Amino acid sequence: MCPGAVLRTFGTPFIYTPAIPTPPPQTRAPKPSKVSQESLEKARAFIQKVPAKRSLGETLLDIQRENLEALRSKATEELAIKKRGQLIEELKLSIWSREEYIEKISELESPRKCQKRAYSPEWDMGRMDNDFNF
Numbered sequence: 379m380c381p382g383a384v385l386r387t388f389g390t391p392f393i394y395t396p397a398i399p400t401p402p403p404q405t406r407a408p409k410p411s412k413v414s415q416e417s418l419e420k421a422r423a424f425i426q427k428v429p430a431k432r433s434l435g436e437t438l439l440d441i442q443r444e445n446l447e448a449l450r451s452k453a454t455e456e457l458a459i460k461k462r463g464q465l466i467e468e469l470k471l472s473i474w475s476r477e478e479y480i481e482k483i484s485e486l487e488s489p490r491k492c493q494k495r496a497y498s499p500e501w502d503m504g505r506m507d508n509d510f511n512f
Contacts, residue, residue: 461486 462483469479 458486 465479465482468474
């Protein structure tokens with residue numbers, strides 16, 4: 379069909395004109411305001427990373443660790459009570475003097491001293507080669 383041709387449809391004239399695309403309006407994006415920039419930066423300062431969710435296994439391990447620590451501390455306290463009772467019995471039987479008893483009790487209540495271990499002796503590397511033949 380030719381442009382500008384007149385057609386008749388149901389008694390009314392219809393003029394065919396090809397569609398000409400209209401160019402989009404040239405507009406700029408709005409500039410961000412300083413107020414919104416400041417509020418964004420203030421919000422960024424308060425944003426924190428969400429901690430990773432703990433798995434069931436990690437939770438069970440923590441519960442087990444806490445239970446073992448509680449059992450260990452309970453056993454340690456019971457052992458200390460038994461040792462104190464034994465020391466009192468030994469004091470009553472005059473195995474220890476009063477000063478020795480006080481010294482033993484203070485040793486019981488103070489933390490254990492770390493003992494230095496003996497250093498390893500020098501190794502004879504010539505013998506090692508003979509012992510381990512690969």
